[in-house]
Amino acid sequence: xxxxxxxxxxxxxxxxxxxxxxxxxxxxxxxxxxxxxxxxxxxxxxxxxxxxxxxxxxxxxxxxxxxxxxxxxxxxxxxxxxxxxxxxxxxxxxxxxxxxxxxxxxxxxxxxxxxxxxxxxxxxxxxxxxxxxxxxxxxxxxxxxxxxxxxxxxxxxxxxxxxxxxxxxxxxxxxxxxxxxxxxxxxxxxxxxxxxxxxxxxxxxxxxxxxxxxxxxxxxxxxxxxxxxxxxxxxxxxxxxxxxxxxxxxxxxxxxxxxxxxxxxxxxxxxxxxxxxxxxxxxxxxxxxxxxx
Amino acid sequence: xxxxxxxxxxxxxxxxxxxxxxxxxxxxxxxxxxxxxxxxxxxxxxxxxxxxxxxxxxxxxxxxxxxxxxxxxxxxxxxxxxxxxxxxxxxxxxxxxxxxxxxxxxxxxxxxxxxxxxxxxxxxxxxxxxxxxxxxxxxxxxxxxxxxxxxxxxxxxxxxxxxxxxxxxxxxxxxxxxxxxxxxxxxxxxxxxxxxxxxxxxxxxxxxxxxxxxxxxxxxxxxxxxxxxxxxxxxxxxxxxxxxxxxxxxxxxxxxxxxxxxxxxxxxxxxxxxxxxxxxxxxxxxxxxxxxxxxxxxx
Numbered sequence: 001x002x003x004x005x006x007x008x009x010x011x012x013x014x015x016x017x018x019x020x021x022x023x024x025x026x027x028x029x030x031x032x033x034x035x036x037x038x039x040x041x042x043x044x045x046x047x048x049x050x051x052x053x054x055x056x057x058x059x060x061x062x063x064x065x066x067x068x069x070x071x072x073x074x075x076x077x078x079x080x081x082x083x084x085x086x087x088x089x090x091x092x093x094x095x096x097x098x099x100x101x102x103x104x105x106x107x108x109x110x111x112x113x114x115x116x117x118x119x120x121x122x123x124x125x126x127x128x129x130x131x132x133x134x135x136x137x138x139x140x141x142x143x144x145x146x147x148x149x150x151x152x153x154x155x156x157x158x159x160x161x162x163x164x165x166x167x168x169x170x171x172x173x174x175x176x177x178x179x180x181x182x183x184x185x186x187x188x189x190x191x192x193x194x195x196x197x198x199x200x201x202x203x204x205x206x207x208x209x210x211x212x213x214x215x216x217x218x219x220x221x222x223x224x225x226x227x228x229x230x231x232x233x234x235x236x237x238x239x240x241x242x243x244x245x246x247x248x249x250x251x252x253x254x255x256x257x258x259x260x261x262x263x264x265x266x267x268x269x270x271x272x273x274x275x276x277x278x279x280x281x282x283x284x285x286x287x288x289x290x291x292x293x
Numbered sequence: 294x295x296x297x298x299x300x301x302x303x304x305x306x307x308x309x310x311x312x313x314x315x316x317x318x319x320x321x322x323x324x325x326x327x328x329x330x331x332x333x334x335x336x337x338x339x340x341x342x343x344x345x346x347x348x349x350x351x352x353x354x355x356x357x358x359x360x361x362x363x364x365x366x367x368x369x370x371x372x373x374x375x376x377x378x379x380x381x382x383x384x385x386x387x388x389x390x391x392x393x394x395x396x397x398x399x400x401x402x403x404x405x406x407x408x409x410x411x412x413x414x415x416x417x418x419x420x421x422x423x424x425x426x427x428x429x430x431x432x433x434x435x436x437x438x439x440x441x442x443x444x445x446x447x448x449x450x451x452x453x454x455x456x457x458x459x460x461x462x463x464x465x466x467x468x469x470x471x472x473x474x475x476x477x478x479x480x481x482x483x484x485x486x487x488x489x490x491x492x493x494x495x496x497x498x499x500x501x502x503x504x505x506x507x508x509x510x511x512x513x514x515x516x517x518x519x520x521x522x523x524x525x526x527x528x529x530x531x532x533x534x535x536x537x538x539x540x541x542x543x544x545x546x547x548x549x550x551x552x553x554x555x556x557x558x559x560x561x562x563x564x565x566x567x568x569x570x571x572x573x574x575x576x577x578x579x580x581x582x583x584x585x586x587x588x589x590x591x592x
Contacts, residue, residue, distance in 0.1 A: 127548055237415065260423070
């Protein structure tokens with residue numbers, strides 16, 4: 001280890017620590033501000049007196065949000081979407097990646113199938129034709145519109161396939177010679193050895209489903225079917241308070257700005273809960289999958 | 294192995310592929326067939342198969358509109374500025390983080406700067422709309438220095454800058470990860486030897502660390518070519534307004550408004566196809582360059 005002792009070096013270190021701290025705080029500042037607003041009373045929040053600490057501390061804004069039926073309904077829809085959508089994604093990723101991870105000798109037609117999927121990843125029909133197809137299949141206003149069109153995320157499937165290819169072949173060969181089928185090999189050999197990759201892709205898929213909002217905006221013509229993020233859009237972006245499910249009388253004692261802040265924070269909490277895992281798995285996943293050098 | 298033996302062993306592999314093939318055919322290839330609407334006077338009642346053909350009319354109409362130059366110009370400007378800011382910012386942050394030797398400090402900073410990447414543009418947009426509002430906290434802060442309130446999201450002077458900076462805010466932390474991974478692969482012996490030879494901090498950064506991550510820089514530069522038409526649809530749709538169409542309307546938001554808000558399916562389909570077509574070649578070119586100059590393959 002090099003010991004830095006020159007005066008310049010120590011100055012460099014101090015400036016570096018100061019700069020990085022300032023940068024990180026600056027990244028965080030907008031969120032802390034909204035958090036403080038969401039915990040503030042009506043007068044200071046409306047007048048814009050709140051900076052990074054709540055004024056007239058109150059939990060009323062959160063009470064209001066958690067008591068809103070519309071909000072809870074959209075929250076439920078999002079939870080259902082994450083559970084079903086992520087399960088479907090993972091099932092299809094694994095089932096598709098396994099055959100494609102074989103050699104063209106062990107799986108005839110592999111090259112053709114690979115190009116079938118890769119071309120679909122590289123070239124898109126585009127927003128309008130996709131919309132028309134989903135509509136013609138009668139999926140508008142159903143959960144299917146949110147989880148079926150991207151049931152197989154192709155890039156994730158390719159990462160999984162690359163991971164499967166690194167599973168030692170000897171295990172599989174001896175199992176096949178002993179008469180095990182490919183189903184058993186996949187279930188008893190590949191899956192247990194691929195848990196880190198599966199965890200990574202599961203988290204990625206769950207976060208994507210939780211954060212998705214545009215598909216519901218176009219496929220749900222009835223706002224009662226909106227998941228959390230799409231609902232949040234009508235509240236915090238379009239500032240449409242007619243559809244919020246909040247009693248107008250309550251707006252006499254609470255600030256709409258603080259209520260919006262509370263909704264933003266509640267929508268963020270699930271991400272914060274899985275964030276430690278995201279950091280651990282996802283970041284190592286990026287290294288192992290996407291950047292092979 | 295005879296054919297019969299092969300089938301007896303391999304049939305499950307084909308069965309496993311069926312669901313994936315079905316979904317991709319239905320939701321990827323069928324819409325690809327749907328791009329025929331770009332050459333039709335499409336009406337939903339007649340569908341993809343029976344709408345009348347009109348050739349290149351939709352394209353000719355779009356190219357004659359001022360919207361064409363505006364949306365493509367905005368898309369390229371915003372996307373390229375974002376790529377440049379993001380990559381340069383990520384390299385500098387990774388180098389500085391690499392120089393900070395207190396592990397706990399490094400971890401804490403990383404934890405804070407990755408977070409926005411995992412939040413949706415609705416959450417981040419909701420925060421920005423509040424923070425950047427005319428009476429929001431940022432305008433209050435600059436007001437302390439005697440600067441008049443600015444419309445960061447509502448004026449054409451500011452909009453692109455706000456989009457580029459807020460995109461930076463969401464993505465830069467995450468982009469540093471790949472550079473940090475490359476930095477850990479640099480042999481510390483190189484640094485020690487250079488230090489013994491009397492090279493100072495900055496010289497070591499310049500002559501050892503930077504060349505050490507050069508392959509990664511080349512790789513990400515090549516791959517980013519595939520993104521020069523991706524200006525950030527969800528971000529701009531969340532933050533823009535008619536007042537800033539001149540500087541902020543991009544191809545994707547235009548397709549959305551023309552196609553799904555005004556239901557001019559054929560015109561929007563033509564614009565979308567034009568973009569998909571160019572985008573396809575850009576992505577193929579970027580993968581080819583990444584393979585050629587950085588040895589990167591996805592398959």
